[in-house]
Amino acid sequence: MTVNLFVILCSLVLWVDNGVHSLQKPVRKFPEGFKFGAATAAYQVEGAWNEDGKGPSIWDDLTHTHPSPISDGSTGDVAADTYHLWKSDVELMKQLGLDFYRFSISWSRILPTGFADQINQKGIDYYDNLITELLKNKIEPMVTLYHWDLPSSLQKLGGLANPLIVEWFEQYARVVFDKFGDKVKYWITINEPKQICYEGYGSTAKAPQLNMTGIAEYICAKNVLLSHAKVYHLYDENYRYKQNGQIGISVSCTWYEPASDTIEDHQAAEDARQFDWGQYIHPIFSKTGDFPLSLKNNVRLRSKEQGFLRSRLPVLSSEEIVYIRGSSDFLGINSYTTKLTYRDASLEGMYPVPSYMDDMSAVMVKDASWPQAQSSWLQSVPWGFYKILTQVRYLYDNPAVWITENGWSTSGGLIDNDRVKYYRTYLSALLDAVEEGSNIKGYTAWSLFDNFEWMSGYADKFGIFEVDFKDPKRKRTPRKSAHVYKEIIRSRSLDMNYEVDDKTVLAPTQVVEKDYVEGY
Structure with a gap:
């Protein structure tokens, strides 16, 4: 496989000794206008799953x-x-001092x-x-249209594997823009x-557990990109001039670091990054559009070896490439952790065939020295966060970025x-990137409250409350983190x-006894 020399050079340029970015400067100021928020998602916090006319979602179906x-049998x-x-x-948000609150609307x-x-x-x-109460308290609503809780009826029709999802999502978004667009200025x-796509359609890690890896996640990916672009253009052409808001997308970004300085491991790390987040960021934010070349080449070659008549990755037509490219006012980055990545020919056959992981052909591991959260997948690696922000700046012409999720889990x-x-x-690490020129507008702590943490139930506590x-x-x-975050926001x-x-x-006055945290 041809090695992308540019990416290797970028990796060398971006390489920063771990110690440099762990240096603790006494006081560092955030830029003028920088915003602080916290986030939740509808299914994870709302409850009232069947109250007041709400319809079932795929997460209602799965948890029942x-x-x-x-893992804990909860819902x-x-x-x-x-x-x-x-x-x-x-x-509580007002007392915390939040500039904005990111939450999602339950479609159903x-x-x-x-x-x-x-x-x-x-x-x-x-x-x-x-929304009205947030604005009354000078807290900006940042609204996510879709945070995984697809209406059950649409999943019965194929969900995000059905190309008609593009139309269904547009119709839903039109209702939301009509009802709330005069008050909401930030949309995801x-x-x-x-x-x-990968965890819900390619595996059983999330609802709807379709578990058709190597095929379903790629169909889903194309439909997600077209759905996003459709709603972006809907807003841009019909609502922006009168509602004056911004609309973007939030992509999870893990940093994949080469486990060694070999060409093979550098290529494995690059492939992992392109499969993980380049698959969604590149079509929207690159100058050329389309899926990343390494993703297309990997899936095409593996598909041919496996006897498929064409690549399992759907083609984006020239019209679709143009339609998707540039369809975002900002990039939302959800980032938590880093993985070491390597390629080992002796591990051939370790993944199912066909599969997303086999197409990537990379092995990801954690460094035992990295601090470990309650969640098995989460380790603290701040220099990896810095590298994500820096590479996004280099590769995508420094787009406006909001950190729309970043957080840590404990057992309580x-x-x-x-x-x-x-x-x-x-x-x-974020400030390091900002000082070097990254265009980062705000930071969102995940999460405001302990919540239903998907397949882990209530075992993993992400809340600052x-x-x-x-x-x-x-x-x-x-x-304690709420108190510290409050001071960061205040100062x-x-x-x-x-x-x-x-x-x-631990003082009793800090506990919510009635309607809110008295004295907080």
Whole structure:
């Protein structure tokens, strides 16, 4: 396979000694106008899964399966109950000092069948009340149209493997823009296409567990890109001039570092990056458009070897390439961790054939020295975060970037020093990239609350606010990280020496006893 020398040179240029980006400067200021927020997703926090006319989603279907595929057997039926606690939750956001709140709309809460002929007014009212309350408290709503909870009825028709999803998504978006567009100025079309397509359609790691790897995730990828572009153009042509908002997409980005300095491992890392996030960023943000060349070549060659008459990766026509290219006002980056990547010919046959992983032909591992979160996939590697931001700047002409998710999981407890350290080191890496010219507009902590963490249920705690899931009132309590994040937002600076007394964190007045956190 031909090695992309440019990418190897970029990797060498971007190589920064791990120690440099772990240096802790006492106080670092964020740029003028930089925004701070926190995020949630509808299925993970709302609850009220069948209340007030809401229709079922693919996650309702999956979590109600017996035996349960969720590790702790739980569901999102109640979750953090933000459907009922939205007003006091906004009060928490206000006390935290958030500039914006990123949340998603449940498609089936406002369109129970998935189609626009039946609009659920109670669902519309819920989101309108939430948005109005946010604005009343000077918190900007950042709204994600699709964060994985596809209406069940649409999945029965093939979901994101059906090209008609492009039309269905446009119809849904039109309803949302009509109802909320005069109040919402930041839109995200789709959250984490790779997780939707590879984990949901190519494997059993997410709903709808289609498990048709090597074929389904590529069909899904094309349909996701066209759906995103369709809604972008809908907004651009019909709503932007009167609503004056911006619209983008959020892509999960893991940094894949060569495990050694061999040509093979550099190529394996490059292939992994292009399969993981280049597959979705390149068609939108590159000057040429289309899927990345290494992705196309890998799938084409493997398909031919396996006896397929043509590549399993669908072709984007010249018209589709033009339609998708440039269809974003900003790039949302969800980033958490880094993996070491290598290529080992002796491991031939370790992946199913055909499959996404076999097409990539890369092996990903973690370094045992990296700090480990509660979630098995998550390790703290801030220099990898820096490299993602820097490579996006180099490869895609420095687009406007919002960090739309970044966070750390624990097993619970209010004294979450590991999360505090994670946030600080990742924000320091972000500032390194900003100081070198990266056009980063804001940062979003994942997550505001402990939530239903997909296949892990409630075992992995990502919230800066603890939620007591045993309490019918779903009591919220700020963790130490909430206090530290509040100070970062207040001061617009990163002070590695700022300390919060553990006794303050554990004080009873910090616990939500009634409507909000008194004295916080």
